[in-house]
Amino acid sequence: MKSCLVVDDSKVIRKVARRILEELNFDIEEAVDGQDALDSCTRAMPDVVLLDWNMPVMNGLDFLKNLRKSSGGDSPVVVFCTTENDMAHISAAIAAGADEYIMKPFDREIIESKFSQVGLL
């Protein structure tokens, strides 16, 4: 079973994402911001990170930059999942090492489509 770290400051979004991903056979960890997510990755590196952008303490982009610099941090597939839906944000995410990018609102079909594109399904 592959592991997925769901990073979002919204409890509702984490819950929705968890439900979809558990149905797709992922083992779920949750984090409430970028720092929390980094701590989680230090304990155990997930196979994939579903990552919000705007969060308190540390945002998604800063988390990604830190993750990619850390030991073993180049291995997780990182999929942004954010309301930021303009080209500038998408390009910045890709430049920082994001593998895919989901623009909210999302549904099960979009998650499935994006996850299969990066070879997770």
Added chain:
Amino acid sequence: MRQEDFDFISGVLKERSGLVLTPDKVYLLESRLTPLARQKGMETLDDLMNEVRLRRREDMLAEVTEAMTTNVSFFFRDNTPFDLFKEHIMPAMQRDRAATKRLRIWCAAASTGQEPYSLAILLKEAAAMWKGWKIEIIGTDLSTQVLEKAKAGLYSQFEVQRGLPIQLLVKYFTQVGEMWQINDELRSMVTYRPFNLLDSFRGLGSFDVIFCRNVLIYFDQETKADVLNRMRKAMPDDGTLFLGAAETVLGITDQFKPVPGRRGMYITSDAAQPALKVG
């Protein structure tokens, strides 16, 4: 919905588009036509039916046909046909059309354009190998309404997230308000025209590859065979046909045969073990 209305509409659809509407599809009729009735300022579907059936409103009948034959589509739908196109068809055509450097592709149910644009993207991504080639992608559909959308190449955020990798979105689309538009170069690679598969293919010319996915399922056996046989005549012996995942030629025509291990891909029965040599 009233039985006489259902009978009337299914008769018209069969005659005009080949679409076979069995009684269990009454929900499909209701779900597609109720919004059309509302759009016309009518209260119910019965009101719309009164106009088209009793008053023989030809203009509305055309819209009813459109509404019933419009299908959802997304980029790189089902993946496999596009993987096969990239890994097998493209190299085979490079080899077998090296003398003429011409390639003609027909998307016979182009809908809102995602399929022809997905092919255009694959060709564009390998632009170096097609330098000096004349490549035509023709997208046809019964519905002029979907073709307008295809031509504009404008897609919602929801549509561009189904099947399209983010790198390709960044590379080939621009943001226009809430929508995403495919760039002019890719749009210019595809020619769209309204076309009914029941009509003669004579004016269309010959195609090296035909994509006819998820449309035959709406036809009866006889119509399926007729369309497939005429498609065979519209391609050389080494042409390739792609059908939808739920479709087949088996038991319908002997003009095409499936390619083992390549789901949805069919070669002509006159092919000399062709694409198999590659890859």
